[in-house]
Amino acid sequence: MFRQVWREMRRYPSAMFGLTVIIFLVLLSIYAVIKYPYQEAIRLWRGGEDIWGDTPKLVPPRWYNWFRREKLPDTIILTSDSPQVEVVPQPSKKKGVWVDHYLMRFDFPYDDFPQEIQVTLTATYEKKAPFVVLVWVRPDGEEIRLKNATVKEGRFRYRVLQDTKLHQRLKLPRTINNIVGIMAQDPQAKPPKPMKGTYTLRLEVYRFGENDKIQAKMVAYGKVYGWAGTDHLRRDLSVALLWGAPVALAFGLLAAVGTTVTTMIIAAIGVWFGGWVDAVIQRITEINLVLPVLPILIMIGVFYSRSLWVMLGAVIALSIFGASIKTYRAMFLQIKAAPYIEAARAYGAGDFRIILLYMVPRIIPTLIPSLVTLIPSFVFLEASLAVLGLGDPVLPTWGKVIDDARVNGALYQGLYYWILEPSFMLMITGIGFASLGFSLDRIFNPRLREL
Amino acid sequence: MAQQAVAAAPAQETRHQGGVPTWKRVLRYTVVRTIGLFFAVVMGVYLTILIANMGGYVDKIRMAEIQERVSIRFMNDPTFRQLPEEERRKRIEAEIALEAKRLGMDKPFLVRSFLYLRNALTLELGFAERMTSDTGSRQVRLIILERIPPTLLVFATANLFLFFISLGIALYLSRNYGNLLDRFFVATSPLSSAPAWFYGLFLIVIFAAWLRVLPFGGMVDIPPPPTRWGYFLSLLRHLILPVSALVLSALFISVYSWRTFFLIYSSEDYVEMAVAKGLHPRLVERRYILRPTLPTIITSFALTLISMWLGAPIFETIFNWPGLGRTYFQAVGFFDTPVIVGITVIFAYLLAITVFLLDIIYALVDPRVDIGGARRQQG
Numbered sequence: 001m002f003r004q005v006w007r008e009m010r011r012y013p014s015a016m017f018g019l020t021v022i023i024f025l026v027l028l029s030i031y032a033v034i035k036y037p038y039q040e041a042i043r044l045w046r047g048g049e050d051i052w053g054d055t056p057k058l059v060p061p062r063w064y065n066w067f068r069r070e071k072l073p074d075t076i077i078l079t080s081d082s083p084q085v086e087v088v089p090q091p092s093k094k095k096g097v098w099v100d101h102y103l104m105r106f107d108f109p110y111d112d113f114p115q116e117i118q119v120t121l122t123a124t125y126e127k128k129a130p131f132v133v134l135v136w137v138r139p140d141g142e143e144i145r146l147k148n149a150t151v152k153e154g155r156f157r158y159r160v161l162q163d164t165k166l167h168q169r170l171k172l173p174r175t176i177n178n179i180v181g182i183m184a185q186d187p188q189a190k191p192p193k194p195m196k197g198t199y200t201l202r203l204e205v206y207r208f209g210e211n212d213k214i215q216a217k218m219v220a221y222g223k224v225y226g227w228a229g230t231d232h233l234r235r236d237l238s239v240a241l242l243w244g245a246p247v248a249l250a251f252g253l254l255a256a257v258g259t260t261v262t263t264m265i266i267a268a269i270g271v272w273f274g275g276w277v278d279a280v281i282q283r284i285t286e287i288n289l290v291l292p293v294l295p296i297l298i299m300i301g302v303f304y305s306r307s308l309w310v311m312l313g314a315v316i317a318l319s320i321f322g323a324s325i326k327t328y329r330a331m332f333l334q335i336k337a338a339p340y341i342e343a344a345r346a347y348g349a350g351d352f353r354i355i356l357l358y359m360v361p362r363i364i365p366t367l368i369p370s371l372v373t374l375i376p377s378f379v380f381l382e383a384s385l386a387v388l389g390l391g392d393p394v395l396p397t398w399g400k401v402i403d404d405a406r407v408n409g410a411l412y413q414g415l416y417y418w419i420l421e422p423s424f425m426l427m428i429t430g431i432g433f434a435s436l437g438f439s440l441d442r443i444f445n446p447r448l449r450e451l
Numbered sequence: 452m453a454q455q456a457v458a459a460a461p462a463q464e465t466r467h468q469g470g471v472p473t474w475k476r477v478l479r480y481t482v483v484r485t486i487g488l489f490f491a492v493v494m495g496v497y498l499t500i501l502i503a504n505m506g507g508y509v510d511k512i513r514m515a516e517i518q519e520r521v522s523i524r525f526m527n528d529p530t531f532r533q534l535p536e537e538e539r540r541k542r543i544e545a546e547i548a549l550e551a552k553r554l555g556m557d558k559p560f561l562v563r564s565f566l567y568l569r570n571a572l573t574l575e576l577g578f579a580e581r582m583t584s585d586t587g588s589r590q591v592r593l594i595i596l597e598r599i600p601p602t603l604l605v606f607a608t609a610n611l612f613l614f615f616i617s618l619g620i621a622l623y624l625s626r627n628y629g630n631l632l633d634r635f636f637v638a639t640s641p642l643s644s645a646p647a648w649f650y651g652l653f654l655i656v657i658f659a660a661w662l663r664v665l666p667f668g669g670m671v672d673i674p675p676p677p678t679r680w681g682y683f684l685s686l687l688r689h690l691i692l693p694v695s696a697l698v699l700s701a702l703f704i705s706v707y708s709w710r711t712f713f714l715i716y717s718s719e720d721y722v723e724m725a726v727a728k729g730l731h732p733r734l735v736e737r738r739y740i741l742r743p744t745l746p747t748i749i750t751s752f753a754l755t756l757i758s759m760w761l762g763a764p765i766f767e768t769i770f771n772w773p774g775l776g777r778t779y780f781q782a783v784g785f786f787d788t789p790v791i792v793g794i795t796v797i798f799a800y801l802l803a804i805t806v807f808l809l810d811i812i813y814a815l816v817d818p819r820v821d822i823g824g825a826r827r828q829q830g
């Protein structure tokens with residue numbers, strides 16, 4: 001039978017398209033779960049400065065540059081251990097003072113300025129904290145002294161944008177920031193352009209103990225990041241986009257199977273026993289029709305738990321008596337009259353044996369299309385809850401990314417990638433399953449095939 | 452879920468009633484359906500209360516209300532103002548206990564749940580904890596009542612458009628079966644798996660954020676235009692995106708499935724007979740195709756409408772539309788339990804009314820639908 005269905009399916013381009021999308025999503029899910037195991041994904045997504053300190057804030061993905069003539073800069077990270085950083089010991093003029101120059105060189109071939117430049121110094125020392133002079137050397141050789149600092153308590157952090165004294169020394173107007181001031185050929189130009197070439201950040205380190213050590217790290221935050229960009233908490237969106245796939249698939253599939261199977265069994269019970277059982281089931285279905293499902297789910301989310309699995313249970317519980325009972329009922333009424341059911345009864349099969357082993361399996365093939373078509377509606381339901389701020393508290397999902405983006409004004413600030421990426425994932429999931437479902441429907445229901 | 456063209460209207464006793472006039476049949480049907488639906492609403496609201504009170508939330512609302520009422524009464528009464536602090540507090544507490552007893556708060560939950568049910572059904576929804584209506588009242592009923600018109604406005608407009616646009620396109624496609632547009636709609640039907648808010652997001656990105664031709668959301672400009680005409684125009688401008696989102700979200704699947712219904716029905720023998728008789732194609736369409744498909748179409752439309760309704764909280768939040776759904780979402784944000792429970796109850800009512808109206812339309816277009824006829828013996 002499978003071979004026959006497969007042969008039929010190959011005739012429908014939409015079925016093949018849907019299947020391709022689903023296979024892609026499944027592979028993506030497997031990759032996501034292998035790359036970031038459950039706990040790791042949660043740790044990353046809930047992480048703060050310690051995990052996402054070196055990523056730029058609110059920047060689009062790297063492929064954004066393909067569509068632009070003016071290339072946006074990538075993030076450049078240099079530490080005193082990296083090979084392109086040179087440590088040059090200097091002759092000391094004074095006894096008890098050791099001087100080293102750290103030359104942090106980097107190429108800058110981009111057409112826009114970095115978002116921010118940050119220098120972090122950590123030191124271990126015996127008596128007196130080391131003293132550092134930060135000097136910025138431009139490709140044209142001009143040197144700008146940025147800051148003199150004592151690495152007090154072994155830690156010092158410097159951000160170029162926040163240095164108001166530097167702003168005064170550079171004599172810049174208020175509308176032009178420090179980064180433009182130290183990197184542009186002509187800061188007053190409209191628009192200002194960064195000088196291309198090799199920049200050097202020279203750290204002149206003065207140590208007051210022979211064994212004192214200093215570690216330096218420079219991060220020039222870019223304006224693009226990774227293949228997915230970052231959000232307001234500097235988190236790499238690719239984590240959420242990847243992890244959204246297994247979450248969406250699991251939720252959609254479990255909810256669709258759970259609701260379909262329970263509804264089907266209830267319908268079969270109603271038809272088999274008939275009489276008042278059937279009447280009660282029919283009335284409950286009618287009540288279920290006026291139950292406001294989404295508001296009740298929201299209520300459950302607010303009052304009890306936001307966990308994805310609690311929501312899944314609630315969704316299934318609320319749709320057990322769904323409207324589809326009527327369709328199944330019509331199918332079961334036909335099956336009930338079939339001779340093989342009569343035969344089963346004659347040899348003494350019990351009620352539930354007949355329902356579960358004789359009636360239900362009979363309609364499963366016709367159910368598959370509607371089951372596949374149901375999946376996207378649950379995927380979107382999960383996203384809807386997340387967009388209302390009722391997403392799972394720990395797991396990264398597509399809906400939560402949309403929610404973050406919306407709440408933080410991505411639309412007003414033109415950060416379209418933030419909203420469009422998770423939306424795109426939701427969209428292809430929806431279309432993929434729906435195309436496959438509709439084609440299967442045509443394959444299983446010959447009456448539709450010609451149309 | 453709207454894709455499944457399932458009979459929303461329950462399986463009625465279908466029997467041809469030769470001589471009974473339409474109004475009589477519909478009236479009888481209406482009465483029976485009203486009773487049935489009222490029962491469904493009562494059960495639905497009762498279930499809502501049970502869910503809400505699993506953590507004792509409704510109890511809390513009631514106790515807070517009693518406390519507030521008693522405290523206000525004591526504060527406004529000059530005779531009690533003279534009393535020392537300690538004494539007054541004791542009296543207030545005694546009074547609260549008495550009041551709680553009077554309202555049955557000391558009774559077991561089963562008994563109380565019916566009390567709550569009565570209150571909910573009569574729309575005695577209590578007082579909001581934090582939210583107020585635009586007129587400054589804290590009565591949940593008033594907060595809800597002033598939010599219903601905007602919601603009805605946007606959903607009714609969208610549904611009207613959806614129904615007639617879909618019907619028109621579906622008829623056109625069934626006439627021109629297999630042409631480019633027809634294949635386009637067959638191919639795009641899976642697009643409807645996305646809900647309306649999702650389309651709203653895209654429309655906002657395109658028309659508000661990128662092209663800057665239409666507003667991001669809201670119902671009128673801020674500040675509202677002073678003249679009535681200006682207000683109306685501003686309202687129309689703000690309606691475009693939400694209504695388009697609602698229509699778009701259901702259009703593809705409606706057109707696809709309705710066109711399929713038409714095609715199925717137009718291959719019936721009696722249609723071919725009518726064509727062979729030489730009737731005008733439009734007449735055949737109206738009398739032999741549209742008429743028998745209308746009940747099926749209305750059923751499928753009903754399910755679409757209901758699923759749209761249920762999406763209101765998120766849809767209105769996306770469009771910042773000051774309706775019932777957004778108020779619900781705000782109440783969730785404020786943790787304002789009375790409002791949350793109240794609106795859930797109202798949603799149950801609105802759903803029931805929708806189902807009811809569609810049932811009546813169903814009865815009007817389908818002459819076979821008649822409940823009362825089952826009991827009456829035909830002469």
